[in-house]
Amino acid sequence: xxxxxxxxxxxxxxxxxxxxxxxxxxxxxxxxxxxxxxxxxxxxxxxxxxxxxxxxxxxxxxxxxxxxxxxxxxxxxxxxxxxxxxxxxxxxxxxxxxxxxxxxxxxxxxxxxxxxxxxxxxxxxxxxxxxxxxxxxxxxxxxxxxxxxxxxxxxxxxxxxxxxxxxxxxxxxxxxxxxxxxxxxxxxxxxxxxxxxxxx
Amino acid sequence: xxxxxxxxxxxxxxxxxxxxxxxxxxxxxxxxxxxxxxxxxxxxxxxxxxxxxxxxxxxxxxxxxxxxxxxxxxxxxxxxxxxxxxxxxxxxxxxxxxxxxxxxxxxxxxxxxxxxxxxxxxxxxxxxxxxxxxxxxxxxxxxxxxxxxxxxxxxxxxxxxxxxxxxxxxxxxxxxxxxxxxxxxxxxxxxxxxxxxxxx
Amino acid sequence: xxxxxxxxxxxxxxxxxxxxxxxxxxxxxxxxxxxxxxxxxxxxxxxxxxxxxxxxxxxxxxxxxxxxxxxxxxxxxxxxxxxxxxxxxxxxxxxxxxxxxxxxxxxxxxxxxxxxxxxxxxxxxxxxxxxxxxxxxxxxxxxxxxxxxxxxxxxxxxxxxxxxxxxxxxxxxxxxxxxxxxxxxxxxxxxxxxxxxxxx
Amino acid sequence: xxxxxxxxxxxxxxxxxxxxxxxxxxxxxxxxxxxxxxxxxxxxxxxxxxxxxxxxxxxxxxxxxxxxxxxxxxxxxxxxxxxxxxxxxxxxxxxxxxxxxxxxxxxxxxxxxxxxxxxxxxxxxxxxxxxxxxxxxxxxxxxxxxxxxxxxxxxxxxxxxxxxxxxxxxxxxxxxxxxxxxxxxxxxxxxxxxxxxxxx
Numbered sequence: 001x002x003x004x005x006x007x008x009x010x011x012x013x014x015x016x017x018x019x020x021x022x023x024x025x026x027x028x029x030x031x032x033x034x035x036x037x038x039x040x041x042x043x044x045x046x047x048x049x050x051x052x053x054x055x056x057x058x059x060x061x062x063x064x065x066x067x068x069x070x071x072x073x074x075x076x077x078x079x080x081x082x083x084x085x086x087x088x089x090x091x092x093x094x095x096x097x098x099x100x101x102x103x104x105x106x107x108x109x110x111x112x113x114x115x116x117x118x119x120x121x122x123x124x125x126x127x128x129x130x131x132x133x134x135x136x137x138x139x140x141x142x143x144x145x146x147x148x149x150x151x152x153x154x155x156x157x158x159x160x161x162x163x164x165x166x167x168x169x170x171x172x173x174x175x176x177x178x179x180x181x182x183x184x185x186x187x188x189x190x191x192x193x194x195x196x197x198x199x200x
Numbered sequence: 201x202x203x204x205x206x207x208x209x210x211x212x213x214x215x216x217x218x219x220x221x222x223x224x225x226x227x228x229x230x231x232x233x234x235x236x237x238x239x240x241x242x243x244x245x246x247x248x249x250x251x252x253x254x255x256x257x258x259x260x261x262x263x264x265x266x267x268x269x270x271x272x273x274x275x276x277x278x279x280x281x282x283x284x285x286x287x288x289x290x291x292x293x294x295x296x297x298x299x300x301x302x303x304x305x306x307x308x309x310x311x312x313x314x315x316x317x318x319x320x321x322x323x324x325x326x327x328x329x330x331x332x333x334x335x336x337x338x339x340x341x342x343x344x345x346x347x348x349x350x351x352x353x354x355x356x357x358x359x360x361x362x363x364x365x366x367x368x369x370x371x372x373x374x375x376x377x378x379x380x381x382x383x384x385x386x387x388x389x390x391x392x393x394x395x396x397x398x399x400x
Numbered sequence: 401x402x403x404x405x406x407x408x409x410x411x412x413x414x415x416x417x418x419x420x421x422x423x424x425x426x427x428x429x430x431x432x433x434x435x436x437x438x439x440x441x442x443x444x445x446x447x448x449x450x451x452x453x454x455x456x457x458x459x460x461x462x463x464x465x466x467x468x469x470x471x472x473x474x475x476x477x478x479x480x481x482x483x484x485x486x487x488x489x490x491x492x493x494x495x496x497x498x499x500x501x502x503x504x505x506x507x508x509x510x511x512x513x514x515x516x517x518x519x520x521x522x523x524x525x526x527x528x529x530x531x532x533x534x535x536x537x538x539x540x541x542x543x544x545x546x547x548x549x550x551x552x553x554x555x556x557x558x559x560x561x562x563x564x565x566x567x568x569x570x571x572x573x574x575x576x577x578x579x580x581x582x583x584x585x586x587x588x589x590x591x592x593x594x595x596x597x598x599x600x
Numbered sequence: 601x602x603x604x605x606x607x608x609x610x611x612x613x614x615x616x617x618x619x620x621x622x623x624x625x626x627x628x629x630x631x632x633x634x635x636x637x638x639x640x641x642x643x644x645x646x647x648x649x650x651x652x653x654x655x656x657x658x659x660x661x662x663x664x665x666x667x668x669x670x671x672x673x674x675x676x677x678x679x680x681x682x683x684x685x686x687x688x689x690x691x692x693x694x695x696x697x698x699x700x701x702x703x704x705x706x707x708x709x710x711x712x713x714x715x716x717x718x719x720x721x722x723x724x725x726x727x728x729x730x731x732x733x734x735x736x737x738x739x740x741x742x743x744x745x746x747x748x749x750x751x752x753x754x755x756x757x758x759x760x761x762x763x764x765x766x767x768x769x770x771x772x773x774x775x776x777x778x779x780x781x782x783x784x785x786x787x788x789x790x791x792x793x794x795x796x797x798x799x800x
Contacts, residue, residue: 304500
């Protein structure tokens with residue numbers, strides 16, 4: 001799909017947490033052991049600073065900019081499956097907590113904008129595991145070198161493409177002014193079976 | 201938007217509950233008093249039979265048909281805002297309960313299809329108040345004749361159009377085979393303020 | 401614990417759905433195959449009539465009685481784990497849907513009573529698998545005769561006792577007038593592991 | 601109720617976020633304006649560091665201690681109404697986000713302990729507005745001096761007492777080893793009406 005983004009310049013803020021999300025978390029669980037009962041405070045702090053505070057600050061600045069320019073803009077928070085329930089996977093650590101915080105922030109922002117009569121729309125787009133981040137995270141972020149057979153297995157796992165999420169964002173943006181998509185949860189058709197099969 | 205539905209014949213089942221949903225409920229609260237503490241068992245039964253059992257049966261038949269024809273089809277449940285939280289409106293009655301049941305049914309169906317390795321996709325599209333049903337319900341379903349000024353007020357209320365929901369359904373259907381939109385919640389940008397202003 | 405119920409006569413309504421809940425559902429999944437894609441409409445109807453409509457009617461009558469007698473009573477809905485999320489078990493059928501409906505009914509009732517200034521309290525007590533119903537259901541409700549080794553296995557499964565739920569109800573009832581426990585979810589400490597181990 | 605805490609020494613960790621919770625947030629909304637669209641990054645950081653990271657660290661240390669001493673202990677997270685839905689109040693800021701994070705952390709911890717076969721129990725006790733913190737917060741934390749009539753009004757608001765929450769904790773602790781209360785939500789019977797009446 002070829003799309004001109006020109007009509008949205010200055011009108012849309014797509015705000016994410018860390019660039020590698022659930023994929024990074026899952027892959028990290030293969031290569032390091034991090035969890036709530038013996039994890040590292042500094043790592044937790046980085047996750048909340050990036051995924052939650054970073055998102056808060058970027059959102060505040062986008063809203064300020066839109067209001068100063070009298071733009072009825074659109075804030076899109078890229079959340080995660082982990083923002084809606086706790087996936088029963090090992091070593092998910094503070095990841096679901098950070099994404100549950102984002103779920104609450106999106107809704108709090110909507111109420112706040114509504115209470116001041118703002119026309120700015122707020123949408124949560126919530127993807128499952130996306131492929132690029134997944135593979136990247138698995139092999140560039142791990143502290144130890146993963147075994148070669150793991151690399152092969154991961155590359156064969158089905159996963160969402162970045163363009164799948166982009167399609168969702170485009171649909172959300174294309175809605176007329178009176179329509180606000182609150183939540184759009186985009187998942188793989190059958191990934192979970194596969195993930196469980198490989199041992200998670 | 202002009203769309204040919206031919207490519208989806210036999211492949212898609214869009215299953216709803218009663219044709220007039222939250223709109224009917226809201227309008228009914230202006231014209232009759234029905235609630236949980238002194239409501240009518242027969243009315244409750246009708247709502248569950250139509251909105252929940254009817255949806256179960258239609259879904260079962262659609263899945264059977266798809267599996268017999270080896271079609272990797274798509275079940276779309278049209279749910280409601282009332283399926284996700286309890287709107288603090290008077291006389292909502294068993295309506296939120298029936299829609300919470302639908303929310304659970306959609307997810308139970310997805311798990312069941314996943315457990316038997318089916319490629320059938322399942323999506324919940326969850327609209328807010330849609331205009332046609334809202335006005336219709338208000339003036340054709342009420343047991344007593346509503347006052348003329350109410351009719352005027354209701355017609356001026358902003359609300360979703362049926363085509364807004366159709367756009368969401370089209371986006372969901374157009375996703376590639378590996379993508380499954382689980383949930384798409386479509387609301388008005390600012391309706392709730394208005395509804396509260398008119399006394400609900 | 402020995403408790404005199406005299407002080408609560410006419411003041412408390414403990415409303416349940418079918419007497420055998422999640423236990424019956426789980427055990428039925430061993431002995432019959434019932435599910436959403438090929439299940440029996442009549443069975444579904446019975447479940448909604450009993451677990452949802454029955455609860456609605458009993459609740460309405462209890463509230464009427466309390467209001468006529470000017471009693472600041474207490475309605476306690478006995479819900480289930482299935483009212484809060486979809487347990488990933490085979491053949492759960494419409495069970496989670498019926499319990500999600502109860503979750504919504506409890507909250508709708510609270511809002512309704514609040515809106516009319518009633519002092520009646522509303523509480524949801526939500527147990528996991530309770531032992532008596534579990535074993536009973538497994539061996540008296542099944543259409544086919546279960547194998548003897550299943551009976552032995554089930555009897556050795558850890559599970560909640562009816563008295564565990566009673567303790568929760570007593571705590572809830574003993575709160576002073578200004579305190580309302582909205583939700584009390586009582587589970588086994590480690591049952592889920594065991595259930596999964598036996599093949600569910 | 602007279603209770604000896606001796607039997608629980610070394611066995612129980614009651615972990616809270618900031619000592620003044622929803623009460624502080626509500627009162628602050630009367631005396632300062634802080635929100636998501638023009639709030640202060642430093643304040644947000646403090647809230648997440650205290651309410652979320654602080655809780656994570658305290659929990660980790662408690663679990664370590666229990667495991668080293670082979671104690672089948674009990675972790676009780678004191679959460680908040682804001683951990684379960686977004687109260688439609690002005691200036692709630694990042695408060696609901698921090699508490700939604702706690703909701704996720706409690707559940708993630710339970711899954712993690714379960715996966716390693718630990719007998720440590722995990723419970724979320726979730727109070728509404730508690731009186732002492734409410735009044736204190738209103739008059740010692742505000743940056744500006746509140747009007748005297750506000751002080752009077754606040755002191756007359758009904759609210760939970762610290763002992764009401766303590767009663768809930770005692771019930772949870774008194775359950776036998778096989779019983780785990782997952783969630784106990786303790787609210788005022790009718791406070792919300794009052795809060796809305798005073799302008800929130």
